[in-house]
Amino acid sequence: MRPLRPIASALRLQAPPRSPRPASHSPCLLCAHRTSPPTLSRRYQSTATSTATSTDPNTTASPQSPPQTHFDFFPNTLPSGPPPAGHFTIDTTTLKREFLQLQARAHPDLHPPENKTKAQALSARINEAYKTLQNPLLRAQYLLSLRGIEVAEDETAKVDDPELLMEVLDVRERIEEAESEEDLLEMKGENEQRIADSVRVLEEAFARDDVQAAKGEAVKLRYWVNIKESLDGWERGKPVVLEH
Template identity: 55%
Template sequence: MRSSIVGRNRQVLKSCEASTRRNFATNSARRPSLSGFVCLSCSRKLTESFNHGRTQRRRQSSTTSSQAASKTAPRINAMPPTHYELFPKTLSQGPPPSGPFHIDVRDLRKEFLQLQAVAHPDRHPSHLKARAEGMSAHINEAYKTLQNPLLRAQYLLRLRGVDVVEDETTKVEDPELLMEVLDAREEIDEAQKEEDLTTLKTTNDRRISRSEEILDKAFREDSMALATEEVVRLRYWVNIQDSLHHWENGEPILTHH
């Protein structure tokens, strides 16, 4: 751009100098100018051309500086469609049925910490902070959901249009299951010391593991009916697990259906 401006200026000088020499020969008068034999009119044109070039160079320098600053800042991409796509290292196969229901929680946490280190709002310029905060919150929500088998299963069903949390019709009408749940709650209520609940804790842990195995099979086979039924069942076992945890810590026991 600078070379083109210089070229135009030289043409103006050459033309103007020839004209001014003719005037000088005729009038025997020489007026001081920008380049010896340059008229006042062309002097103004050259000054305007110079100022225009300087403005253009400043703009180009500012644009280059902005581009350099944007390259040094961590990139905040658009939020992905699913939680799984946030963790490409740990969950490279994606959600079921292409990927497994089970997740290595340790690997998930490592990738979660790496993502949060990049997305932290303090690492971004002011005009990107709001977007970084939104991405950071999205990463937190995704990690919280995926590291918990019950929340993960509910999320996968929600992706298929099945909301077992809000839909009251998604309950298991199994008398044997309901009896097991009532017996567990009664045992918790009657416990006098922590050792009284040892057997129930072991039994309930096995129930949770079994539900996770069934969910893995259901999602792998893309059986939403089986997955829905087992998610409701797992929710009962998780509620009992929470009640056992509260009992150990001397907190009020909260039971849910």
């Protein structure tokens, strides 16, 4: 193996990006899809909370409670709610379909002026829930935050595993030394497998409600996601800085 630079100087430990928190005026993701999904004909019952959740901005007086977690917005895709009752792994195709259906009903342009503010707030919450749940890293960080563990905002959260850090540094140098896109193909395949392995470990950890194991794996997944971003944004001769 090639000589490696000192770990302290090669990796910059910074506060990781926070989970997206769109404001009520955030652009609607539905507009970007340019689709016209069928309008939902009924309100959904969430088995995660044992009470119905209201996603109709025109509702004024209703016994239905607002969604308590991101999972409550998608009772069809996630009928059991968050782990350990439900699964960490999500069918993102089904999630996207239900997201588009929800936004078709909540889109501010589809409601009278007196309900637009409420519709905009609901649309922003649906956007945030979807963007968080469709991303394994953000999903893991969100689930940990529900348990009072703020990995996404903890700049001290890192893996104290010398072998892992050596592997990260080795990949970093291989990316820097690449001469063409073809040189990255093998590394991309290897890293996709690392991400898949981390998702599997997270599934098992959340299933047994082992938050410490989930926390450690979420931090590890953040390394692999950063490597993926470096591979996707590769430019010949461009230095690679992995921020954690």
